[in-house]
Amino acid sequence: MAHADTTHAPSDKYYVPHSSPWPIVGSLALFTTVSGAAMLINDSSAGSIVFPLGLVLLAIMFAGWFGNVIKESESRLYNAAVDRSFRMGMMWFIFSEVMFFAAFFGALWYARQYSVPWLGGEGVKIFTKELLWPQYEASWPTNGPEQLGGEFGVIPAFGLPAINTAILLTSGVTITIAHHALKAGNRTVLNIFLALTFLLGFLFVYLQAHEYIEAYQHLNLTLGSGIYGSTFFMLTGFHGFHVTVGAIMLVVIWLRCVRGHFTPTHHFAFEGVAWYWHFVDVVWLGLFIFVYWL
Amino acid sequence: MSTVDTHAGHSDTHHHDHHGPEKGWRRWLLATNHKDIGTMYLLFSLTMFFVGGLMALVIRAELFQPGLQLVNPQFFNSMTTMHALVMIFGAVMPAFVGLANWMIPLQIGAPDMALPRMNNFSFWILPFSFTLLLSTLFVEGGAPASGWTLYPPLSLQTGNAFPLSIFAIHLMGASSIMGAINVIVTIMNMRAPGMTLLKMPLFAWTWLITAYLLIAVMPVLAGAVTMLLTDHYFGTSFFSAAGGGDPVMYQHIFWFFGHPEVYIMILPAFGVISEIIPTFARKRLFGYDAMVYATASIAFLSFIVWAHHMFTVGMPLAGQMFFMLATMLIAVPTGVKVFNWTATIYKGSLSFEPPMLFALAFVFLFTIGGFSGLMLAIVPADFQYHDTYFVVAHFHYVLVPGAVFALMAGVYYWLPKWTGHMYNMTLAKWHFWLSAIFVNVLFFPQHFLGLAGMPRRIPDYNTQFADWNMISSIGAFGFGLSQLLFAVVIFQAIRGGAKATDKVWDSAAPHGLEWTLSSPPPYHSFEVAPEVK
Numbered sequence: 048m049a050h051a052d053t054t055h056a057p058s059d060k061y062y063v064p065h066s067s068p069w070p071i072v073g074s075l076a077l078f079t080t081v082s083g084a085a086m087l088i089n090d091s092s093a094g095s096i097v098f099p100l101g102l103v104l105l106a107i108m109f110a111g112w113f114g115n116v117i118k119e120s121e122s123r124l125y126n127a128a129v130d131r132s133f134r135m136g137m138m139w140f141i142f143s144e145v146m147f148f149a150a151f152f153g154a155l156w157y158a159r160q161y162s163v164p165w166l167g168g169e170g171v172k173i174f175t176k177e178l179l180w181p182q183y184e185a186s187w188p189t190n191g192p193e194q195l196g197g198e199f200g201v202i203p204a205f206g207l208p209a210i211n212t213a214i215l216l217t218s219g220v221t222i223t224i225a226h227h228a229l230k231a232g233n234r235t236v237l238n239i240f241l242a243l244t245f246l247l248g249f250l251f252v253y254l255q256a257h258e259y260i261e262a263y264q265h266l267n268l269t270l271g272s273g274i275y276g277s278t279f280f281m282l283t284g285f286h287g288f289h290v291t292v293g294a295i296m297l298v299v300i301w302l303r304c305v306r307g308h309f310t311p312t313h314h315f316a317f318e319g320v321a322w323y324w325h326f327v328d329v330v331w332l333g334l335f336i337f338v339y340w341l
Numbered sequence: 342m343s344t345v346d347t348h349a350g351h352s353d354t355h356h357h358d359h360h361g362p363e364k365g366w367r368r369w370l371l372a373t374n375h376k377d378i379g380t381m382y383l384l385f386s387l388t389m390f391f392v393g394g395l396m397a398l399v400i401r402a403e404l405f406q407p408g409l410q411l412v413n414p415q416f417f418n419s420m421t422t423m424h425a426l427v428m429i430f431g432a433v434m435p436a437f438v439g440l441a442n443w444m445i446p447l448q449i450g451a452p453d454m455a456l457p458r459m460n461n462f463s464f465w466i467l468p469f470s471f472t473l474l475l476s477t478l479f480v481e482g483g484a485p486a487s488g489w490t491l492y493p494p495l496s497l498q499t500g501n502a503f504p505l506s507i508f509a510i511h512l513m514g515a516s517s518i519m520g521a522i523n524v525i526v527t528i529m530n531m532r533a534p535g536m537t538l539l540k541m542p543l544f545a546w547t548w549l550i551t552a553y554l555l556i557a558v559m560p561v562l563a564g565a566v567t568m569l570l571t572d573h574y575f576g577t578s579f580f581s582a583a584g585g586g587d588p589v590m591y592q593h594i595f596w597f598f599g600h601p602e603v604y605i606m607i608l609p610a611f612g613v614i615s616e617i618i619p620t621f622a623r624k625r626l627f628g629y630d631a632m633v634y635a636t637a638s639i640a641f642l643s644f645i646v647w648a649h650h651m652f653t654v655g656m657p658l659a660g661q662m663f664f665m666l667a668t669m670l671i672a673v674p675t676g677v678k679v680f681n682w683t684a685t686i687y688k689g690s691l692s693f694e695p696p697m698l699f700a701l702a703f704v705f706l707f708t709i710g711g712f713s714g715l716m717l718a719i720v721p722a723d724f725q726y727h728d729t730y731f732v733v734a735h736f737h738y739v740l741v742p743g744a745v746f747a748l749m750a751g752v753y754y755w756l757p758k759w760t761g762h763m764y765n766m767t768l769a770k771w772h773f774w775l776s777a778i779f780v781n782v783l784f785f786p787q788h789f790l791g792l793a794g795m796p797r798r799i800p801d802y803n804t805q806f807a808d809w810n811m812i813s814s815i816g817a818f819g820f821g822l823s824q825l826l827f828a829v830v831i832f833q834a835i836r837g838g839a840k841a842t843d844k845v846w847d848s849a850a851p852h853g854l855e856w857t858l859s860s861p862p863p864y865h866s867f868e869v870a871p872e873v874k
Contacts, residue, residue: 078512
């Protein structure tokens with residue numbers, strides 16, 4: 048384990064932790080969480096205990112693991128090479144997240160480009176239309192030839208979504224100001240603008256929840272509204288989840304800033320979270336254009 | 342490839358860190374050491390190899406004769422599905438991650454993997470996720486029986502096993518992504534001074550490229566199975582035409598993952614073979630740079646060929662043409678590799694220790710699988726072969742005498758380095774010859790069955806297919822039983838045996854830093870980075 052000794056400068060030896068309980072706790076937590084989720088889906092009452100238990104274990108794991116890393120970092124156990132490892136690791140983690148969203152954007156693209164036009168009889172698929180649903184006219188948005196979920200309305204792009212776009216873009220600016228302040232050693236500006244960033248993040252999530260309520264209660268736009276509802280809610284839902292996680296990460300970083308962690312040259316955690324925040328921002332721009340606007 | 346010239350003295354074992362391994366269970370559960378984690382990966386994968394193998398034997402026992410003898414059709418289909426999932430995600434992939442864990446830090450001169458705690462996380466997720474997957478054998482409705490590809494709408498008929506198997510796949514994906522991130526970061530950040538990328542051993546190179554594939558496609562699989570889950574339980578209609586979706590869309594997303602996935606299982610195998618052949622041919626690898634570029638080309642092409650798995654779904658002609666030609670293009674870099682291995686052997690001073698036997702069998706038998714792959718790439722021919730035993734024969738040739746033989750070659754190559762003991766060569770050679778003969782008895786007749794029209798994934802068949810099926814089943818039991826020798830050789834070597842030297846193999850050629858360390862290497866391998874000239 049780390050021997051906290053703040054008098055030492057970062058070592059030139061690559062820090063290899065001796066042993067750690069958190070990975071096995073994390074594996075157990077994931078196992079408990081997904082087992083509980085499976086029980087809930089299979090209508091087994093035990094799920095309502097197992098699933099929350101798993102989430103609690105997950106929270107304990109994250110707190111313990113990151114707490115451990117923060118302690119080591121503040122003890123200056125990480126040299127430049129460890130810092131580079133963290134940077135590369137975060138970068139490739141974000142790339143894997145990009146590919147996860149790519150699957151859902153791909154589904155949206157495929158539906159709009161192929162499956163819906165084909166159901167409408169485009170090109171060689173004329174017999175699909177003639178034989179299955181002769182009355183179906185391809186259009187977008189659509190809940191398909193069987194009108195799954197019934198008539199629905201859509202959220203116009205230049206209402207709440209445009210405001211949310213402005214909010215997220217602004218939060219991208221505030222975190223950049225905070226970063227420059229950190230590098231200039233101006234801790235007051237850092238703390239204020241970092242707080243602004245996560246407040247904007249939570250405001251975004253709040254407005255998104257508001258939008259969902261509007262969709263479900265007034266527009267009859269639900270997860271069951273055919274392919275439009277499926278892509279709309281899965282894309283915006285996973286994005287909203289990522290914004291929530293990102294905002295929680297920002298809060299953690301903010302608490303660390305308030306406690307005086309980080310130096311103008313040594314602040315990987317700040318940058319990692321900032322990258323993540325920009326990533327959710329960019330995904331949102333894709334959503335705004337392809338889900339709401341076009 | 343430039344010489345990796347290390348001087349004695351870099352491998353000295355003076356520890357700055359006085360910690361040895363932890364005692365008892367703590368060493369394994371709390372592990373951060375790349376060798377311990379590598380060992381756990383390899384033993385886990387060996388276990389899964391036998392679990393998946395038993396499932397295969399259930400399949401071959403039922404197919405020994407026409408008619409329904411042993412299991413009901415639903416369970417038979419569960420066996421084909423689970424056999425594939427267990428072998429792909431439980432046996433082959435973790436085995437390569439295990440090799441990567443053990444060998445990459447040794448080969449590039451690093452003290453450990455770059456992110457040791459995450460390394461442990463990515464391993465320990467696996468036993469839990471396979472507990473979930475295997476538990477589906479006992480839930481209401483039985484284990485998934487739709488084939489490992491989980492095509493909707495069939496897979497949506499799975500019972501209570503469905504969420505369990507989907508979540509198991511999510512966890513395996515998370516494990517693979519973390520493992521891949523660790524490999525990339527280790528290679529890009531932890532190389533010893535002077536170890537430029539083009540001096541790296543090919544095993545590290547192929548794994549680097551594999552890791553990029555993993556990060557790019559495992560999340561896509563996660564997305565695909567998540568859509569299945571929401572289609573089944575939460576009312577979405579990604580794969581339902583009634584709602585404007587399309588079941589074929591699933592196939593596109595799945596195979597966008599699936600095709601790179603098959604290269605994830607073979608590229609590190611190429612790396613292992615490229616290490617072994619030069620050692621036992623006592624020559625430098627022919628065309629090192631070409632091998633690297635060929636691997637990268639194969640990886641790139643793997644992203645643009647996925648639809649060749651679904652020529653019969655009715656895609657536009659232009660799509661069929663594109664995917665056919667792109668697929669055939671893969672034969673070029675693969676041909677470069679086979680040529681280079683052959684050229685390395687040419688005029689070499691060969692000796693035939695077990696790793697070399699497996700490597701030579703790999704080159705020959707993998708190439709057979711490659712050729713049948715070319716046949717399947719041809720659209721009009723594929724219309725005939727699709728979903729027949731010809732496909733089964735093809736992918737088993739590339740996976741069993743391909744990926745699995747390469748794994749066995751790698752284990753026999755590095756086992757003395759890991760354990761410090763030479764293993765029982767005679768028994769290992771028996772293992773090789775029995776495996777090499779039975780694997781052909783097992784899979785070669787399946788080509789004939791497929792060409793004669795026998796469909797895959799059926800428990801019963803027309804009597805015209807009886808003879809070749811019986812031969813194939815005999816091969817299966819012979820192959821399966823031969824693998825017990827593998828386990829015996831490994832456990833004997835772990836317990837003891839003649840002391841292995843640092844270089845292990847009596848060859849002028851073994852390249853790579855791993856041979857500069859003692860056998861077994863010190864607990865913390867390269868605390869002081871070696872200088873690579």
